[in-house]
Amino acid sequence: MHSQLHQNSKSDAQAEKILTGDRATGQLHLGHYVGSLQQRAKLQHQYEQTILVADLQGLTDNGNNPHKVSSNILNVVADYLAVGIDPLKTTICLQSAIPALAELTMYYSNLVSVARLQRNPTVKNEIASKSFGSSIPTGFLMYPISQAADITAFKATLIPVGDDQLPMIEQTNEIVRKLNSIAQDEILVECRPLLSKVPRLPSTDGKSKMSKSMGNCILLSSSEKDISKAVKSMYTDPNHLRIEDPGQVEGNIVFTYLDAFHSDLNYVNDLKQKYKEGGLGDGTTKKILEECLQEILRPVRERRETFISDKAQLIEILQKGSEKSQDESSQVLKDVKNAFGLNLFQ
Amino acid sequence: MHSQLHQNSKSDAQAEKILTGDRATGQLHLGHYVGSLQQRAKLQHQYEQTILVADLQGLTDNGNNPHKVSSNILNVVADYLAVGIDPLKTTICLQSAIPALAELTMYYSNLVSVARLQRNPTVKNEIASKSFGSSIPTGFLMYPISQAADITAFKATLIPVGDDQLPMIEQTNEIVRKLNSIAQDEILVECRPLLSKVPRLPSTDGKSKMSKSMGNCILLSSSEKDISKAVKSMYTDPNHLRIEDPGQVEGNIVFTYLDAFHSDLNYVNDLKQKYKEGGLGDGTTKKILEECLQEILRPVRERRETFISDKAQLIEILQKGSEKSQDESSQVLKDVKNAFGLNLFQ
CATH class of the missing domain: 1.10.240.10 (Tyrosyl-Transfer RNA Synthetase)
Structure with a gap:
């Protein structure tokens, strides 16, 4: 009996799929280490895990300063490997190298109203904390849709987040339900938060955000x-x-x-x-x-x-992971296009 | 002298590139015939011309009724061929079959503020004329960005439009200038309107919009x-x-x-x-x-x-045109990604 229960719970765990990632806007620090990196290094033994280096999301508030993003992509990958994230166990991929993610974002954007995005508490807080003034970039307002594309493209079921990110999960699941209702089929999978128990690590000065x-x-x-x-x-x-x-x-x-x-x-x-x-x-x-x-x-x-001294290797890891991810997400894109009846060339 | 002038103007004409298209939300009618189709059948002898069947744009206000779009794609292609648009002279392509267009839209969305979109007179008028209430789909608000992606992806210089579409040209050129300033290079080309002299054809009842x-x-x-x-x-x-x-x-x-x-x-x-x-x-x-x-x-x-009785032929025409268009727009996408420093895998 015990053995059977154990088997069940193991197979449940295997069915779970984790998607996580970081905006590529800087090197990772001790806050990331205790907040997410250590956890990922453990989770990779238990679950199928994909880590997305979110360069496109990084650009949503750095459109005029893209170097901040492009110069940090390999830094972030090196950080991952340094803490023991193993590319043989975890798929590490680059958001901008996966066209299906942009395509999914376009489809989902027809299912989410502007008002709904403006009500999103996470986006509201982030807009308030940034110095956009009245010039919020369109890409920034719609990044919850882009994130929903990321999550659903991998059929991810478990998303490691802090409390403040729960509205993003809810937004994603709204899109999942709308899309499935249009498709009249369960083509997308709802996700659940994997809430971090670790409180956010303060900066060394105890005041501002780590930077x-x-x-x-x-x-x-x-x-x-x-x-x-x-x-x-x-x-x-x-x-x-x-x-x-x-x-x-x-x-x-x-x-x-x-x-x-x-x-x-x-x-x-x-x-x-x-x-x-x-x-x-x-x-x-x-x-x-x-x-x-x-x-x-x-x-x-x-x-x-x-x-970091072997950039070619980092690029190869990222490229292999991105190709695998594009294959995976292309399947989901195909299902989504089918739901909209767009399957002439299939 | 005359002959030289003639040669000059011919070579100028050849350098021009036309992008035009239709939302695939219905069969084309006499309004299209006098407003654009006749013109296109002539322009194809003079200019390089691409016609985009805009199914994605059709979805921006038909997200919940995608059949209206999917069922009309081949109708629109048959309409084109019926009026003498020749696939050997004009590239006919399908928006959803060109991933580079979605990717370009994502990049450009970081360069356009939400406020700027909301000020766009064309979008304002269209929102007023539709029954969105307060639920404007995000995809609809951002369709000027998607249109800028379409135009720039083909390096189009001449866009056949009516007066009411001039703000879309201006929006596109704003993006072109911003992108070129980030790239510090003329990677994108500004476009000009080719204003139609034909007044809009009224409906047979003289009242409402043709439908x-x-x-x-x-x-x-x-x-x-x-x-x-x-x-x-x-x-x-x-x-x-x-x-x-x-x-x-x-x-x-x-x-x-x-x-x-x-x-x-x-x-x-x-x-x-x-x-x-x-x-x-x-x-x-x-x-x-x-x-x-x-x-x-x-x-x-x-x-x-x-x-219309040979659907396989219509699909083949559209697929060939879309593949050619994806090749073309991939080059522009590559330049845009380069401008943002995203060229690790090139």
Whole structure:
């Protein structure tokens, strides 16, 4: 009985398909590492997984600065490989190299009203946080449709997201239901969120969003010296002036990072206790954190250096993954075109 | 000297490239015949010409009724051939069979703001005339971007349009200039309108827009009987009750059609004079118009019947034209992707 249950759950897991990815607008950092990369490196053993390097989506708010996107595509692929994402287990592909995704976006755009996009909470928040003024690029407004194309093109069922991305899943499933109703057949598959349990990692200054140009984040490629510098300048408790004073743990970025990265949480809890009581200096906690981060990032950085030095290999991995993905998504596109009766040449 | 001038103007003409087309949402009618089809049959001897059967654009306001589009694709191709558009001289292609057009649309959508689309007078008027309510499909709002993709994909320089379509040309050229500025190179070509001198042909009831379902238009495929019926029910002068009464020519659809279709305009002017003076009955003018229309449409209908009965040939023509067009537009897409720095696999 137990064995049968086990088999069932294994076959269920195999039937699940994960789609995830990153906008190619910068190198990946520790926020990505704890938020998604580690998870992906594990999930690839359990599920069929596709990771999309979303260069087209990156362009939706960088149309006038495309270099920010094009210069980071291989960086992101190297980041993936460095954390142990294995191209033999995970399909890594490039959005702009998969024409079927653009075609699906065009079909779906007829099924979603402008008002519906403008109501999307994720898009609303992102528009508010950017400096578009009244000039929101059309591509940006419609990126939920493009994302629905990405998800459905791979018949993905599980989408790793944070809370803030749940409206994107709902938008995708609305399109799936509309399309299936037009097709009078279950040609597209609804997806579910795989909610991340990890809270978003704050920037080292504890204030703004992580950004390389702000110098408030630690990249997977950061040098030993940069890591050291970043930890030393980390935001702690501004009222903790002398070692013997009691310190505050909440909002203290050093402890937030220790929680996220230290392997021994009992040890971290003891540190917190001591810090609150007084007698533990920021120099010491920072030293402990730095050692921990250096240990985690040293092998990642070294692997990354090897990968980034062989651009031809990165391109080959991306090209193979993109070709496989175009084959896969062409099948879905064919079904969608069929639903619209567009099958003259088939 | 004269000969040299002549040569120059010929070589200029050859350098021009025409893109035109129709939404595949219905069979073509007499309005198309005088408004565009006759012109295209002439232009193909003078210019390189591509005609796009715009099925994707047809879907932008028929997402929930795709059969209206899919069932009319071959009808439109048969209409083209019936009026003498020659697939050896004119490339006839299908929008949905050219993935590069969808891809170009995605790139351009990052260069056009939502506000800019909403200000487009053509789109504004069309939205007002349709019953979208507050649910304008995203695909419909962005169809000027899709049209810019169509035009630029073929490096078209001359676009046959009516006055009401001039904003679409301006929108296209804005995209061309933005893209060229990003590329720092003249990779896309600006286009000019080829303004039609023919006023829009009214419907037979003189009121609403021509539509097959309203029964107020004469199709290229209309039977002899249908043409006769349509002319007999045509709107004339409602106050012209007795033959001997003076009649009104303005707004009299029979005379509008005689102006558009009769080969002898002096004769039509004499008829008008007599009608205004009194003594010419609507039965007579309608008989003259019917004879004229029957004569024009008989060979068109017969040719059309031959073409529509060989669907495989129509599909082959469309497929060949679409393959040629995909080759052509792939080159432009490559240039555009290059402008955005996306050329890893080239």
